[in-house]
Amino acid sequence: MNERQIQQVRRFNRIVTQHVGALEESYLQRGRPLGQARLLHEFGPDGVEVRALRERLKLDSGYVSRLLRSLQAQGLVTTLSRTGDGRVRHVVLTAKGRAERETYDALSDELAASFLVPLEPAQRERLVNAMAEVERLLRAGGVELRLERPDSAAARACLNQYFQELAERFESGFNPARSNPAGDEDMTPPAGFFIVAWLDGQPVGCGALKRGDGATGEIKRMWTSPTARGLGIARKVLRALEEKARESGLARLRLETNRSLTEAQALYRQEGYREVAPFNREPYAHHWFEKQL
Amino acid sequence: MNERQIQQVRRFNRIVTQHVGALEESYLQRGRPLGQARLLHEFGPDGVEVRALRERLKLDSGYVSRLLRSLQAQGLVTTLSRTGDGRVRHVVLTAKGRAERETYDALSDELAASFLVPLEPAQRERLVNAMAEVERLLRAGGVELRLERPDSAAARACLNQYFQELAERFESGFNPARSNPAGDEDMTPPAGFFIVAWLDGQPVGCGALKRGDGATGEIKRMWTSPTARGLGIARKVLRALEEKARESGLARLRLETNRSLTEAQALYRQEGYREVAPFNREPYAHHWFEKQL
DNA sequence: TTCATTCTCTGACTTTAGTCAGAGAACGGG
DNA sequence: CCCGTTCTCTGACTAAAGTCAGAGAATGAA
Structure with a gap:
């Protein structure tokens, strides 16, 4: 990180706040204080519980109560x-x-459109792509890895989604019972490790290391939530697991994967895994990889 | 402009405000209201006039007066x-x-750094590049072209900077008196047009069309301020001049340029100008271009 | 010199966005 | 059924961020 980068980020912050700040003005045009307007966006199709509102926006309970009563007086909500x-x-x-x-919502759309309108089509596309990249990388910065027990709620949530995704993506479907097992005890220290990636308080990815009994460990359960792909989460998890493996004195890591998981294979190759001959009889695997640590 | 683009811009706006919003909190940590803190950033090395402050921040005169007196009471400014x-x-x-x-300032640096710290070097570079692109394109959206008289203050400012830049960039220096003249009358309607590009209330570029007497017009005085390069301003000006030329019934445009102005040559070629044999004796020119309208 | 204008400042007022303390109803574990 | 806790609401308060009207000094054009 250098001075040039910091200055660029600051210039960016300045110009973007200038532009995006216009949204508040446009919201205020509706003649309603911002606090009330913001509340409206928090309602799902089934409404919200007041306590959820309080927690999500981190507002004082008295304040929320009052805001809701104003909205009620305007006939916008019912309790x-x-x-x-x-x-x-x-x-x-x-x-x-x-x-x-x-x-x-329409006002937000209008503001967004106002960024695009003065540009030519090619420039618009460039702007949108650059924004997507900024968004991705800002979000990626918020990712946090934590060691969790494989039977924790977060781990379970990840594993369920993982298995469900395998069932959808494998041509043959997926039945955990037919696959080589990796039990909770294999992924619990010191026999192994289970890492969960968190983003905005939600578990969005996982990966496990099974130490085994020799100098060779196994990588299992690598998964990233569809809502958080492209943030480099799997790579982070993989590297963290490798670090754990090194700490544990392992000399080599192995893993197997299905041919339909192409992103995973690309990741493994990039991270220095070499494809090797099958080292087990996992029925769902088509590729076996190995890396010397 | 389509729904996908709008939605991307909105996602971007949301996430960026979340991140950049942290700056206000960090400013407030200094125990001074934001209004006062903001004012501090408006002082140049020679200070500011109160009326300039009022105008730049668009604040009520009473309010500014009060803010200044608080800062004065804290010993931060003198009047x-x-x-x-x-x-x-x-x-x-x-x-x-x-x-x-x-x-x-240090707090702003810290916030900027906090975006970069959690990323790996390659990701940092990607983030910074994407931010630069967003900044460029958002700024480009604010560019406005206006027809001005060539003797207006804005036009004069552009031309002075233009000549100065030529003097610096040409190997032989530049003396307007030795160059083929384009007088004010040649660039004033209906004999010709002078276009100034504005950004944030500042003139940042120009270009002129001299109609001449036949079906061939001349492009002159194409210039973009160094502070606003990369925003596609020259291209916009050029296209606007071509539009004017078409409206005036011209069939062909010509221009000449110096070999040191490589960006300009690239632009002309991209915009469909073909290099032709010298059509005048401009002593500073090395390349002559022509385009059929 | 006059008079409208410009510039700054003061006093009085408002709205927004909170914070804090506590009341009262509902709940849930023992 | 009791009692501590949770949830919502009310009343009382505060600070920030302005707005508005007008006063008084300085200026400049007629």
Whole structure:
């Protein structure tokens, strides 16, 4: 990281806030304070619980209550106690509220369009691509790896999605019972490790290392959530697992993969894994890889 | 412009405001309201006039006055009437004020660094490049072309910088008196046109069309400020001049250029100009171009 | 010299966006 | 059924960020 990079980031921050700041003005044009307007965006199709609102926006409970009452007075929301719990209030948008939110949405669209309109088609495409890249890399910066127990809620969530994705992508479907097992105990220290990647408080990827009994470890359960692909998460997880392997004194890592998982194969090759002859009878595998640490 | 692009821009806006919004928090840590903190960034080495402050930040005069008095009470600025005009007040930073501004600057640096730190070197470079691209294209969107009289202040400013740049870049220097003339009258409607490109209220580029007496017009005075290069300004100006030429019933455009102006030559070729034999005795020219409209 | 204008400042006021303390209803484990 | 906890709401308060009207000094064109 150098001075040039820092200065570029600062220039970027300056110009982008100038541009994006216009959104607040345009929201205010609707004659409603920003606090209220922001609230409208938090409603799902089934509404929200007040406590969820409070937590998501990190606002004082009294403040939220007051904001909701203003919205209610304007006929934009109605409050009801839907859940079994009589303490929590459920708030839903009325038809008028939904219309109002649409309007704010249209204002956001307008602002976005105003960035694109003055440009020529080729420039527009360049802008959008550059924005996607910035978005990706800013998000990537928020990724955090944590060692978790394989039976933790986060790990379970990842594994379920992983298995489901395998079932969809493998030509033959996927049945965990037919595959070589990697039990929880194999992925729990010191026998192995299970790493979960977190983004915005959500688990978005995982990977496991099974140490085995010799100098060769196995990489298992490498997965990244579709919502977080392109952020380099799998690579980060893989490198962290390799680090763990080195710490554990392993000399070599192995893994096998299915031919339909092409991104994974590309990653392994980039990271220095060489394809080798099959070293096990995993029925779902088509490629076997190995790397000397 | 399509839905996909709009949605990408909106996603970008959302994530960037989240990230950049952290700057306000970090500024507030200094225990001073944002309004005051923002003011500190507006002081040049010679200070500012209060009225300039008011205009630049578009704030109420009473409000600015009050903000300045708070800063003064904190010993960060001093007020004096430096100009001949006894009504306008001149405000300068004290040593303490300069130190304070440095501190805010460091906070901005820190925020910028926090974007880069979690990334790997290659990703950092990608982020910085993408940010530069976004910055460039957002700025490009703010460019506006206006027809100006060649003797207007804006046109004069452009031409002076243009001549100065030629003097620096031509191996032989540049003396307008030795060059083929293009007088103000040749660039004033209906004999010709002078276009100035504006960005953020500053003239940042120009170009002229001299209609001549036949069906052939001449492009002259194509220039872009070094502060605004890479935004496609010259191309925009050139196309606007061609449009004017078509409206005027011209069938052909000509121009000549010096061999040291390589970007200009590249532009002309891209825009469909063909190099032709010299059609005049301009002493500073090495290349002559022509385009059928 | 006069008079409209410009520039800065002061006082009075408003809205927004919170914070804090506590009340009262509902819940849930023992 | 009791009691501590959770959830929402109300009242009272504050700071920030402005807005508005007008006063007073300085300026400059007629």
